[in-house]
Amino acid sequence: MDSDPLILPICTAQPDFLSVISDVHEGLVPEDTFWLSCYKFGEPSVHGKVYATLDEVNRDLVRLEGRNGVELRSREALYSASCPSLQMPQTRLAVPMKTYAENEGRKVIKITAFDVSPDGSQFATGHMDGSIYISQTSQSRPTDLCRPHVSTVTSLRFFPSSRVLLTASSDFSLSILPAAPPEDPSAQGLITPARRFRGHTRGITSTAIVSKGRNLLSAARDGTVRLWDVPSESQIRMMGSANGSCVPVLAISVGEGTLQAGDAATDEAGVDPREVDTEDKLVFTALQDGTFETLDLRTKRSVFRSRAPPAGGKSVLQAIAYAPTENLVATGSTKGVVSVYDTRALATPLTTFKRNTASIEDLAFVPLDALSFATDAGARGSVGDGSGLGLAIATEDGLPYVADVRPEGPGVRAELVGSDCDGVRAVRVVQAQEREVWTAADDGAVRRYRVRDV
Incomplete structure (x- = not known):
C-alpha cells in the first residue's frame, strides 16, 4: 500500500508587511504590527504578530519581534520565519521583485493561462473571454492584444525563439500568434x-x-x-490516453528520454515525413482518473501507466512536470498531494508530500544552489550546502511555494508571498540573465521572484 504523504508546514504573512516595515523605517509611525501565521495540517494553527519598532540609536534599523508563537528574522532585506511549536525551521519569505497588475484601477481580470518567453523579455496571459495579452517585462502595461478564442484560454507556450506564441482554449482549438516585440513599446496593437x-x-x-x-x-x-x-496546419497523429481508453488528459510535459517497455518500445507506428525531432521524446500525461502515463513519441505508444489510486482515495492529477536531465517527474493532485518519481523506476514514488488539501495547479522544476532563496545574507542556514533541485508549486489556495526535492527534500525552501490568498494557476521558471520564478494568479497579477538575491 502507498504510504501517507509527508506533511509540510505553511507560513503566510500579511501581504503588505514590507509596507509596514517601510513606514516604520521612514519614521511615518514609531511602531506598527503585522500578522504572521503558521499551519500544519492536522495540528493547531499558530497566529502571531510581528512588532516592528524603529531602533532608538540606529535610525536605519527596524527591529522585528515575533510574538504569540512566531519568529521573524531579517538581514539585508532577506526575511525568514519560523514556528517552534510546529517544528517549522527558518523558512524564507520570498517577496516579488516586481508585480505586473493588468487590472490596476479596473475590475479584476482573472488569469487562466500564462507563460514567459525563454529570453525573459515578455510574458503572455490568457483569460476567460478568450483574450490574450502579450506584455514586455520592461513595461507596466500590455502592448499587444488578441482574441483568437471564443472561450477560456487554457494554455500558452512561447516558442524557443521567444517571438511566437502557441495558444489553446476550451473551444477545442489552438492558434499560433506572432509575438515579436513592437518597435514602439508604448503603442498597443492588435494581432491576428x-x-x-x-x-x-x-x-x-x-x-x-x-x-x-x-x-x-x-x-x-x-x-x-x-x-x-x-x-x-495538419494533424500528424492522434494518441488515445490510458492505453486507448481515452481518459481526459489534464496536463502534459515533454522532454528527451526513453523508457523500456518490452515489445511496445520496438513496435513503431511509422515516422511521418512531417515529424521533426520526435524520435527521442517522451510525453508524460496527468489523467483525470488519478493516474499518469508515459507516451513514447517515436512509437506513438504508451510505455508506462501508474497504478490507480486506492479505493476511497481517488483524486485527479492536474499538474505534471518532467526534468529529463535529472530523471525525475513530479505530479500534483486536486487533493494537494505532490509525488516525485525517478523515471528509471516509475512504479514507486521517491517521495510524496502535501501541505493541505488545496489543489495543485501547476509545477515547475527549479535548480537550486546554496544561495537560492537564502534565509541569511550568505548562507541558506540548513543542513548541507543547499544545492540540488526544487519544485515551484502553484496552489489553488494562493499559497505558492518552492520545495526542496533533493538531495535533502522534501521540505519548504521558500514561501512565495505577495498575494492575498487568490488562487495561483501557473508557475514558470525562467533562466535568462538570472534564474527567476514567475506566478500568475486569480487577482490578475503576475509576480516575479528572484531565486538568488545575493
Missing part, C-alpha cells in the same frame, strides 16, 4: 493568428512545443494527445 488547428472534440487542457517548433502537442478532455505539423 498566423495558424489555427482544429480536431479535438472537447476542451484543450495543455500544450507543448517539440524541439524548435516544427511540431506541436496538445492534450484535451477528449482523452487524446495530438501531434501537429505547423507549416501545413
Whole structure:
C-alpha cells in the first residue's frame, strides 16, 4: 500500500508587511504590527504578530519581534520565519521583485493561462473571454492584444525563439500568434493568428512545443494527445490516453528520454515525413482518473501507466512536470498531494508530500544552489550546502511555494508571498540573465521572484 504523504508546514504573512516595515523605517509611525501565521495540517494553527519598532540609536534599523508563537528574522532585506511549536525551521519569505497588475484601477481580470518567453523579455496571459495579452517585462502595461478564442484560454507556450506564441482554449482549438516585440513599446496593437488547428472534440487542457517548433502537442478532455505539423496546419497523429481508453488528459510535459517497455518500445507506428525531432521524446500525461502515463513519441505508444489510486482515495492529477536531465517527474493532485518519481523506476514514488488539501495547479522544476532563496545574507542556514533541485508549486489556495526535492527534500525552501490568498494557476521558471520564478494568479497579477538575491 502507498504510504501517507509527508506533511509540510505553511507560513503566510500579511501581504503588505514590507509596507509596514517601510513606514516604520521612514519614521511615518514609531511602531506598527503585522500578522504572521503558521499551519500544519492536522495540528493547531499558530497566529502571531510581528512588532516592528524603529531602533532608538540606529535610525536605519527596524527591529522585528515575533510574538504569540512566531519568529521573524531579517538581514539585508532577506526575511525568514519560523514556528517552534510546529517544528517549522527558518523558512524564507520570498517577496516579488516586481508585480505586473493588468487590472490596476479596473475590475479584476482573472488569469487562466500564462507563460514567459525563454529570453525573459515578455510574458503572455490568457483569460476567460478568450483574450490574450502579450506584455514586455520592461513595461507596466500590455502592448499587444488578441482574441483568437471564443472561450477560456487554457494554455500558452512561447516558442524557443521567444517571438511566437502557441495558444489553446476550451473551444477545442489552438492558434499560433506572432509575438515579436513592437518597435514602439508604448503603442498597443492588435494581432491576428498566423495558424489555427482544429480536431479535438472537447476542451484543450495543455500544450507543448517539440524541439524548435516544427511540431506541436496538445492534450484535451477528449482523452487524446495530438501531434501537429505547423507549416501545413495538419494533424500528424492522434494518441488515445490510458492505453486507448481515452481518459481526459489534464496536463502534459515533454522532454528527451526513453523508457523500456518490452515489445511496445520496438513496435513503431511509422515516422511521418512531417515529424521533426520526435524520435527521442517522451510525453508524460496527468489523467483525470488519478493516474499518469508515459507516451513514447517515436512509437506513438504508451510505455508506462501508474497504478490507480486506492479505493476511497481517488483524486485527479492536474499538474505534471518532467526534468529529463535529472530523471525525475513530479505530479500534483486536486487533493494537494505532490509525488516525485525517478523515471528509471516509475512504479514507486521517491517521495510524496502535501501541505493541505488545496489543489495543485501547476509545477515547475527549479535548480537550486546554496544561495537560492537564502534565509541569511550568505548562507541558506540548513543542513548541507543547499544545492540540488526544487519544485515551484502553484496552489489553488494562493499559497505558492518552492520545495526542496533533493538531495535533502522534501521540505519548504521558500514561501512565495505577495498575494492575498487568490488562487495561483501557473508557475514558470525562467533562466535568462538570472534564474527567476514567475506566478500568475486569480487577482490578475503576475509576480516575479528572484531565486538568488545575493
